[in-house]
Amino acid sequence: MSGATTHGTRPGSGVVRVTGELIATRRVGAYHHLTFVAPGLAELARPGQFVALAVGGPTSANLLRRCFSIHKVSPSGTYGGTVDVVVAAHGPGTTWITELRAHDEVDIVGPLGRAFPLPKEPVPCVLVGGGYGSAPLFWLAEALRDRGCHVEMVLGAATESKLFGVVEARRHADGVTVTTDDGSMGTRGWVSDVLPEVIRRTGAAVVYGCGPMGMLESITDVATAEGAVAQVAVEESMACGVGVCMTCVMPVVGKDGATRMVRSCVEGPVFRGDRVRWDAFSDGWCRVPDDAVGAPRAGGH
């Protein structure tokens, strides 16, 4: 159990903080697939949850953690528990992470957020991933198949190099459909183009989605139109990942029918698609719907 130090979190809290040693890193198309030693984390994690990584080391000017869906976990083994993530280099933090070398150490907090809810009955399910959004779905597929669900996957991306896990998908699902915007692999077009047919063919009761917001909205629309429930994992900009900063909020309709600005890091990242107020998102901004609880009133503040 070398290569990892566990820091103070409280027993039973469901979350650990560890200094995880990077033991494997490989390029997969446009992404980097990293494996960290993270004892204690694997046992707690479920598909749809995420981890928050500190970036930049001791001299870092980047104070905020970066969040990544858990791609998979191995509760035990040679290293005493590992966690895998799939990272796209984007800004300074993800660039730093993708440039790490074996044996480098990273401070990891997780598992965080709510997992994908699993159906009680063995119903057919469709899992839709956009880009690296497919990362958490293979593990989910396994959990669903363990419960006897028929599982199909739809993977989409702008181009072939931005697809993640097509080969893995064939192993984990009973059927796989691939789309790319440029037609470099699979059907040319969007996942929403092929999704209605897959839902109808499989008789899916649940559609799970992970990917860009626009895609999640259209998955929700399609699922709803086809009579299925959408469960989507959103990606909002997060400063803390643990529920204390209120930066990651989005308007979601509660059981009481009222819209509230809820924290996607603790009440999400998985939401029922039809509860999300997609109408509030436009042009990179999300406004507070006028009917939200505590929304600014005209003349107020």
Next chain:
Amino acid sequence: MSGATTHGTRPGSGVVRVTGELIATRRVGAYHHLTFVAPGLAELARPGQFVALAVGGPTSANLLRRCFSIHKVSPSGTYGGTVDVVVAAHGPGTTWITELRAHDEVDIVGPLGRAFPLPKEPVPCVLVGGGYGSAPLFWLAEALRDRGCHVEMVLGAATESKLFGVVEARRHADGVTVTTDDGSMGTRGWVSDVLPEVIRRTGAAVVYGCGPMGMLESITDVATAEGAVAQVAVEESMACGVGVCMTCVMPVVGKDGATRMVRSCVEGPVFRGDRVRWDAFSDGWCRVPDDAVGAPRAGGH
């Protein structure tokens, strides 16, 4: 000539900026001895000059460069020019530098500052180094011996592990005296305890010194008392190292007899010991002597 990129400096400016690859690093007592590929730098450098290293990489919160005496240079060879420095881990920047691994890259500017002036005649010289302050002296010893000077070295430190280059000294000098505060190696005491005897014995005309400020002051006192000239390399806190920030000043008497606050990075780091206004330094602060040019006047600002 791999492992180094040269950035824009101007031809004839006497300074280069290179991304230097670390090719060797080893612990020497309390210090780290590092060798960087730095093409173009070696050809320009002379003993007593220093280099300024950027620290922390692309995500760094530490904006300011760290300055180190050049321990040695090799103008050519397999790697096309290298520079060596000896670093004591102290704060975040030096800690980062000492934790670098082979093939890591560091942005280096140099050579900077004024070198030790060499005597025109082959006179006997004593070179005094305190702690890592001995680092630039071996190269200086070589240059002096090339001119026919008899060279002796005095190395001092708090304890044995903080001495640098005792073995090297025996190779580069005609005589070596070692002192430690705790007597763990050589004579117990300070370099200033043994220095008068060494100067008298060798008939030294010049005493070169590099080390903590207090030591440089006493070297100057001893040298002056013995009729020798002291040339000392000072270590003032520097923000830029290239003469533009005015943080590294100290009061030095000019040829006209007037005291001015001069920049130790461009007018130093080597000064004639008897020109430095040691009386202005106390308790970690250096005040502006009242007789300095432009000193604050009572009632002024």
Next chain:
Amino acid sequence: MTLTSADTVAATTATSVDMSVDLAGRHLPSPMMTASGCAANGRELGRFFDVAELGAFVTKSVMADPRSGRGTPRMAETPSGMLNSIGLQGPGISAFVEHDLAWLKQAGARTLVSVAGGTSGEFADVAATLRASDAFDSVVGVEVNISCPNVANRGLVFACDPLASAKVIALVREQLPRDVPVFAKLTPDVTDIVSVAQACVKAGANGLTMINTLLGMVIDTDLLRPQVAGVTGGLSGPAVRPVAVRAVWQTRAAMLEGRLPYVPIIGVGGVRTGRDALELVAAGASAVQVGTATFNDPSAPVRVGRELAGLVQDKGFTRLADVVGIAHERLARA
């Protein structure tokens, strides 16, 4: 984390230093606190440490009614800091006392409740509801966040105006029993922070918390427009620490010079390590809040306390109280 080896040693060594503070009449076992808005209301950080370990838990500023806050994006990362524009999202004081304060009480926390308002009357109403609540006995003080926009004055922040600040403090002070201290939380975005402190103390503030965030802004260079939906936001984190240290220093200096009555100062701004906390303490702070650093390390508020205790001990002190404001003495002696 920027931990030097000294800090690490400190963090792992049990110390025998008396870290307790007497804060405007309330005895706290530790100087460490969360910072308002950086710790939610307790449960979330309770997963990482025991909230009763803190000197006090400082809650998110609460207003009279539930508030949704602003749209998103609400934040931008900045060099060694961040910009936020939350818009005081919260449940309103009634839900706060019922759910959040009650939870903090049963968890054994000493709570410093942060209150806010768009008018001075709203501040008073919030304080009145708080006082009337069941869990009020767990409250060790009220922090008045006067760095929020004054509806009556074109949205100008109360704390930018000594008169407006004084009015809010006086009204809140009136609502609360004498033994519950009131802390005025000041903004550094003023020409003269000492004059605002003077007005607040004169109006009845029993202590000062400083600093709130600096007004800042980030442009999204891809979209060439403001990055946060609120256009401007509050700058926090280690980047602003020198401003916090300066504000604490100036205010403490004014007390030493007799220009300001002596009241305790709670230092906040950019604290990430024990060393950072020690800067604020040596400048004059009796207690220290940890805000943005919590986003990097959820256990920072208690970790910093351990590191601070270790440093204080290493320097040969037996009581934290002896270090408060010590840099003024050492400068005077130099």
Next chain:
Amino acid sequence: MTLTSADTVAATTATSVDMSVDLAGRHLPSPMMTASGCAANGRELGRFFDVAELGAFVTKSVMADPRSGRGTPRMAETPSGMLNSIGLQGPGISAFVEHDLAWLKQAGARTLVSVAGGTSGEFADVAATLRASDAFDSVVGVEVNISCPNVANRGLVFACDPLASAKVIALVREQLPRDVPVFAKLTPDVTDIVSVAQACVKAGANGLTMINTLLGMVIDTDLLRPQVAGVTGGLSGPAVRPVAVRAVWQTRAAMLEGRLPYVPIIGVGGVRTGRDALELVAAGASAVQVGTATFNDPSAPVRVGRELAGLVQDKGFTRLADVVGIAHERLARA
């Protein structure tokens, strides 16, 4: 260096963007400048790049007489920034024009001369000597550093007081020919920067430079005393960039709202990359100064210019002028 790959590409690609600026009547081939006090007076950086490549070289603030400045330590590193307390060390205006300005002129630099004074009269004297100098024809403007202590007012910084600021600007303006623009350099350490800007423009300032450093302080936690000999100092570097962007934004907004006559803004504060410069430009700055980043990369003032040109081109613009203040338009449209 924090160079994203986009910046790097930009930096190595020759661009066809028109980067010239018309700055209060003076045509400059580039928006890039050094920042006063971060570049000495030319020779030092001349080893790293051709000073004539800059839009203008901004000199260290010069006063009437030679000044030694303060004792040391004069600086402390801070997270993503630094604190400095130099105390306006300099040769005095006579030696400056004879040695430094003459050197800059022969090197082909366009010079923006920064002037300072302890009284408004001293500012005027400095400007008069400058005007009378041989190399005055190489001067493209005068930057008035009003962020220095006013001897007549307990050392309070001129720029903290609109009236004192206006007086200095009016006196300097009087000494100079009409075609030499005067820029007022403002401090962010005020409650309302727009009101100071208004006073300066009314008094004759042809443009505004913002921001100067923020008042800050660092405690040496080993010695438990102030780390710089001057006790407090000026905070600069990327840490303060969001404050600079905000100041430029607010001032530009006041111009768009008609509360302030239109004058060009020179943005300064925390610029290290082309992206940082673009933030200031999009917020309303016509030109950009690079200060503290020069200590990290001595060629930063010209490198940033290349990166900025690349970014402007990548976004499909052909003239930098079209990007100045664009974030206001994009916000209005949203």
